[in-house]
Amino acid sequence: MDIFENLCRTCGNECLDLxxxxxxxxxxxDKMVPVAEMLSSCLPANFPALEPSDAYPKLICRICLKKLTLVYEFNxxxxxxxxxxxxxxxxEERRRRSLASKSQDFKVPDFLKTQEVPTAPKMSPEACGSNLTVTEEVEPNFKCTICDESFLTEKAWRLHRNFSHKDL
Known part of the structure; x- marks a missing residue:
């Protein structure tokens, strides 16, 4: 005769429907999971592993099974x-390191900040006898609505969106 014949292993109560x-x-x-597997994954690490051959009760009541399922899903x-x-x-850590290294790459050394750098006189292409056209500085046209980064091309914006915000 089993001394734990009608006892639930998880609550220790005597039950009829085990x-x-x-x-x-x-x-x-959304899948069928063996109860022993759910119990094993929810038990503290310092508890002994479940074994079919141990002397403990092998039964669980329906109330404890519902609780176990909730805990398993929560975990x-x-x-x-x-x-x-x-x-x-x-x-985010990689992005910040990248931004930090980019900002360090473009820093002007302190000794250059105090020196005056001569600038060339501005001349139009016509004055030089050239048929070149003057282009204005290009402003970014595409802006990420999630992180506010700006991009010059739609392709760059799409790559950023697909890589940085793929799960959104």
Whole structure:
């Protein structure tokens, strides 16, 4: 005779309608997951692993099964969100390092700031006898509505959007 014949392994209560944790699966995260697998993934790391051959009860009540399913889904939801946050933080860190290195590349050395640099007189192309046309400085035409970065071409904007904001 089993001393834990009608006891739920998770709450310890005596129940009439119990399910075997090694034989039953429950729907969680839109798929059928074995109850023993859900229990194993939700137990603290310092608990002994579930074993079909151990002396503990092999049954779970339906109330505990519902609670277990909620905890299992919550854990997976939390881990998925945590993973997404880590990816976003790593991307942001790389973007900041890139911006910092770009700003360092374009810094004017201090010794040049105090010296006067001669400038050439401005002349029109006609005065030089050339048929060149004067072009104005190009302003960015495309702006990201999410992060406010500006781009000269639509292609550059699309690449930025697809890479930086692909999940939005």
């Amino acid at each position: 399910l075997n944790i090694y034989e039953v699966s429950a729907k969680a995260l 997976h939801q939390w881990m998925a969100a945590h993973t997404e946050f880590n990816v976003a933080l790593k991307f």
